[in-house]
Amino acid sequence: MxxxxxxxxxxxxxxxxxxxxxxxxxxxQASQPIVLKAAHLFDAVGGKLLDNGVIVIDARKIKSMGNQGPLPQNARVIDLGDATLMPGFIDAHVHLSGESGDDWYKDFFDGIKRFPAEQALYGAHYAKITLEAGVTTVRDVGSSDYIALGLRNAIRDGMIPGPRMLVSNYAIGSTGGHADQDPIPPQTIAVAGTIKGICNGADQCREAVRYQVKYGADVIKFMPSGGVLSLSDPVDNVQLTQEEMNAIVSEAHRWNRKVAAHCHGDTAAKMAIMAGVDSIEHGSFLKESTLAEMKKKHIYLVPTLSALNGSGFKLDKFPPAIAMKAKAAIAQQTIMFQQALKVGTPIAMGTDAAVGRHGRNGFEFELMTNAGMKPEQALIAGTASAAELLGVSDLTGSLVSGKFADIIAVRGNPLRDMTTTARPIFVMKEGQIYVGGM
Ligand SMILES: [Zn+2]
Known part of the structure; x- marks a missing residue:
């Protein structure tokens, strides 16, 4: 040896x-069954609030619900009083590896001088506060230096607290597009290639997908259209050819990875839909016909209303080019969202946390209902529907026996007061308690 x-x-x-x-x-810890009781229960199956909620948890899973049988003799009973038991939230659009503050210029400087290991420690904090906000599963759609991947693995191995993570690694897009680095001279910041998701031409785009899969991506994220927080591209232009989009989506599907498309622009969204994408993120300028096409093909919209809405996003702290794009997107976002509701486009909750602060994910429910979504619809968007989009419905997303015990409780009745979703009083992930229940 x-x-x-x-x-x-x-x-x-x-x-x-x-x-x-x-x-x-x-x-x-798991040997003793747990019985959770609360005045109400929202199971995300029927869309109704049930009274006298009871859930029996054995090991990491939900053993039974309500009056499905006698309660186990040796159980630890946790009575949460006038609260509502619900499935843990699922946020389909986060970036746990970073966070924008109120000052773009400071963030930019901090970002380029921080080492990946240092940034990962910030990520561990964001993961913890996201879980404490009641989010037990996230889809992390874009990160650098494999930080989200490291967080996913460390959480999975029980090293740090955090939500279950599906990660995309680097987002894929064209040179100069929204996935690319800001136009800082190449002698200061090295040009990115396919390994970092930057591709031109169908073959390179396939290679970029393969690199993300090689290094452990669960999902592929790409940028058909421009975005807000990038310096040199329009917010809604088309940044990849149809051939490139087809290559990205077909390659990802060949590896059994779903594909999320960042799209503010309508034409880019139409092309992504034609390529066979699984979800459109943001969707600020989407037209009614596009939203109807998404309904027809069961493609999810992840509206991320909290990214640019009342989340500490101060336009005067941004370079003028970015502030202008943010203003244009904000002006259209609610109109588009209301059209999606009217048309019946499938919607999964996503916050784009990182653009807004981490740990305030529940605020998205409030924004969605304020814009006209029914409260029960909003809660399903952040539980059962998001689970379907992520492909984890058999594990989580509703309170059904056999699924993981990802369970939270909020005070009172969330269908009457959606603000309660922002402050869960109890959070359990896979049978382990992280908030309340003492
Ligand atoms: Zn994002």
């Missing part, structure tokens, strides 16, 4: 011992 393989063997033994110790602790 070489010295190197000896060290590796020792390392693997210590990793195995650590994991075994964690499993023992987890098994110990």
């Amino acid at each position: 070489s010295i190197r393989s000896g060290i590796l063997l020792k390392l693997s033994f210590s990793v195995i011992t650590t994991i075994a110790a964690q499993c023992a602790v987890a098994a110990d």
Whole structure:
């Protein structure tokens, strides 16, 4: 045995011992069933609020609901009083690896001088406060330096608290487009290639997808249209050819990855839909005919209303080019969202947290209902529908026996007061309690 393989063997033994110790602790905590009780329950199946909510949790899963059988004798009973038990929220659009503050210029400088390991520690904090906000699953649609991937793995392995994560790694897009770096001279910031998601031509775009999959992406994110927080592109132009979009989507599907398309512009969205995309993110300038086409093909809209709405987004703190684009998108967003409601486009909740602050995900429910969505529809958008879009319906997204015990509770009745979703009093993920229940 070489010295190197000896060290590796020792390392693997210590990793195995650590994991075994964690499993023992987890098994110990999980050995006692938990019964959750609250005045109300919203299971995200029927769309109605039920009274006298009771859920039995055994190990990491929901064992039974309501009056499905006698309660286990040795259970720990947690009575949450006048609250509503609900499935943990699912946010279909976050970036847990970073966060914009109130000052774009400071953020920009902080961003380029921070080391990836340093940034990952910020990410761990954002993951924790996202979970504490009641979000038990997220789809992370774009990050640099594999930080979101690292967070996903560390959370999965029980090293840090956070929501279950599906990650895209680098977002894919054209040179000079919304996925590319700002136009800082190449001697200061190196030009990005396919490994970082930047591609031109169908072959390169396939390669960019393959790189993200190679390094562990669960989902592919790409940029058919311009965006707000980039310096040199229009907000709604088309940034990839139809051939490039077809290559990205077909390649991702070949690897069994769903595809999320960042689209403010309508023409770009139409092209992405033609390519067979699974969701359109933002959608600020989408026309009614496009929203109707999405309904027909069961393509989700992830409206991210909180990204630019009342989330500390101060236009005067941005370069004029970005402020102008933000203003144009804000002006159209609510009109588009109301058209989507009218048409019946499938909607999954997403906040774009990172553009707005992390840990205020529930605010999106308030914005969606203020814009005309029915409260029960909004809650389903952030639970069962988002689970369907992410492809995790068999694991989570509704309170059904056999699914993971991803359960939260909010005070009172959220269908009457949607602001309660912003401050859950109880958060459980896979049977483990992170907020309340003491
Ligand atoms: Zn985003």
